[in-house]
Amino acid sequence: MPLKTNDPSKKTWISVSEDSDFPIQNIPFGVFLTRDDVITIGTRIGDHAIDLGALHQLGYFNEIPLTDDIFLQDTLNDFISDGKKTWRLVRNRISEIFDETNPILRDNIEHRKVVLFTMDEIEMQLPVQIGDYTDFYSSKEHATNVGSMFRDPNNALLPNWLHIPVGYHGRSSSIVTSGTPIRRPMGQTMPNGATAPVFGPSKLVDFELEMGFITTDANVLGEPIPVEEAEDYIFGMVLFNDWSARDIQKWEYVPLGPFLAKNFASSMSPWIVTMDALQPFKVESPKQSPTPLPYLQHQGKKTYDIHLEVDIIPEDSVATTVTKSNFKYMYWTMSQQLAHHTINGCNVNSGDLMGSGTISGPTPDSYGSMLELSWGGKNPVQLNDGTTRTFIEDNDTVVMRGFCNKNGIRIGFGEVSTKLLPVFQPKAKK
């Protein structure tokens, strides 16, 4: 049965432009700083942010069992812990409150004053405290491209790739939200032909077009999550830019995997779009051959048709869309990733983030990183301002966007926008 919050005919009394990512069918969750310097949990409709803490204090959620301060927090973790049933009750209620026919808040000027903000009045925050961040490597096209460049085009995938949703642990502390600039990392690299490593700024800073999903408390240590139940433990999804320094990675990553090449920063979009909002956009995932082991087998539509694109904006210049991809290309589904992650008993908590890995499509204009788009730097990418890029240059801004579109309803993620600043210069000692 379709969820009533997804009804395409539903309209709201807040003005929403036709190309908005945030119609009343979306109702994402985020955390923001208000004009009064208060941190609150909120949602967004059109270009208005809605203070759920204020709404709750005014009694609008009285019929839902919620603690008094559930929205007066600086992260969504406790709300996410409340579980799927509560998320759905709250979204249903928000959908009712903002329905164009419902006068309860619409006609209450005093309440509207404390509940509604325009987007330029607020400052979005990282929406969750990320306990653990895992990154997968689940795009067959991406793994094939990387394998072709660095190993053997005729044998690009490693032997385990078709059997395992390969993943590894990343760094939580350096995950920032959209708008936070990051710095080009310094590090060790081994130049081609050199006999000893050198130290300096990374010369090959790259974006990775990914999406991430946020989990709730899913299991206790020692007990796996069955693949067919996995989606019940996913709160929602975000856009994710897994910044990478390719030259540092190449020298450091054997045998324990990427480390400093990745942990200088990752950027995520601030609004978490719920799995309920994404239901209408479910599609079949790619056929898997060989058939995976039973603990990874599931039935039905388990992935989502989400259009993705990346812009590069050089300083004081115009944007160029350098790639268009889609989440549906992923070979391994989120359910398979979560089932695999926990098959050994690893426990997953509220606010954990799981990245998809770079999402590359089948054609060269759908690759999810500059490494692939420039094919290791061999084919510079032409930008609209006449310059070219093989990797990301200082003061470039990288913007990722994502949205679903079906039956006239667009559900989007907004964007994750990050400027790459030059390397850190220590202050001279006095």
Add this chain to the structure above:
Amino acid sequence: MPLKTNDPSKKTWISVSEDSDFPIQNIPFGVFLTRDDVITIGTRIGDHAIDLGALHQLGYFNEIPLTDDIFLQDTLNDFISDGKKTWRLVRNRISEIFDETNPILRDNIEHRKVVLFTMDEIEMQLPVQIGDYTDFYSSKEHATNVGSMFRDPNNALLPNWLHIPVGYHGRSSSIVTSGTPIRRPMGQTMPNGATAPVFGPSKLVDFELEMGFITTDANVLGEPIPVEEAEDYIFGMVLFNDWSARDIQKWEYVPLGPFLAKNFASSMSPWIVTMDALQPFKVESPKQSPTPLPYLQHQGKKTYDIHLEVDIIPEDSVATTVTKSNFKYMYWTMSQQLAHHTINGCNVNSGDLMGSGTISGPTPDSYGSMLELSWGGKNPVQLNDGTTRTFIEDNDTVVMRGFCNKNGIRIGFGEVSTKLLPVFQPKAKK
């Protein structure tokens, strides 16, 4: 100048046996549940735990700038955030309060009743909320042993090993403290000679003898920590058992590193021994050749002489000490690990844990894992009860201990003890 808390002649009015890990010169920090079911921060002298929350409420720390609830917390993170100067003031004051000549608490029966607990009255907790956990791979002997077994004895170290304190990100959620049993993990493996992976219990569960250090907030994103300053940001050290499933690891780890082979559990000792307490045991670290890059160069004694040992105790049987090693064998120091970790601007927070990697010594009786002790299973290890082990069996308990000893003063870490339970059996559906 030696710290006065380290004065070997200092005695306390609490009875401390000669072989105790916790004389008044130690003063470690931990978190425990009291007989009244209250969580508090505490320290330990001999076989008594001391409730620092109660001491603070009674006014014993009035001359130190501390927030009222700094010890009434379920983790040490906020106290660790207060920084090195505060840690030292608090330890100095504890050292004064429990000095045998100081009557202030000694002769106050009422206060002693609420402050002092015997160890069997309390339950130790995980002492920190670990935001991020990083594991290094810094024992040359261990890396050489592993490289010899799996690659080439004549070329055992990978090219980057002597230039980089190689490390990778681990899983925080599954870190447990001493006494918490863990389960044998299920997982995918590729048996020798097989053409497709199989699913089942790991057959090669192993311990890794490690130590870990806990950091304070060290830097902001984008700014490295200089190697000579790194120790100022280390709060203290613990024993650490980085459980590993060797068969799962072998199949999954290419190209992104170990994942499910490690994240089913890691175990840490509950008392964090401060760097101040360890000062008398500083020793030179191994000579490094080639000389590392300048950002990894430091002067003076940067490592510690800490004796380590591991027992295996089969169910209802006697203990066998299967290895004796020492922290001082580590090729890369904690200062180098922390400087390397942040050279790209990665930010480190209060409560982060950094593992040393398996600590193997130069002789076969000092290797830090069953993989090395049994040389990949070829040489079973004889136990005192007449049985043998190549890896860890169901219901075995693994106990790690560590202590320093010099000039009649023993500073120890207690132990980290973990029982390996059989694989999880899902309940039959009704």
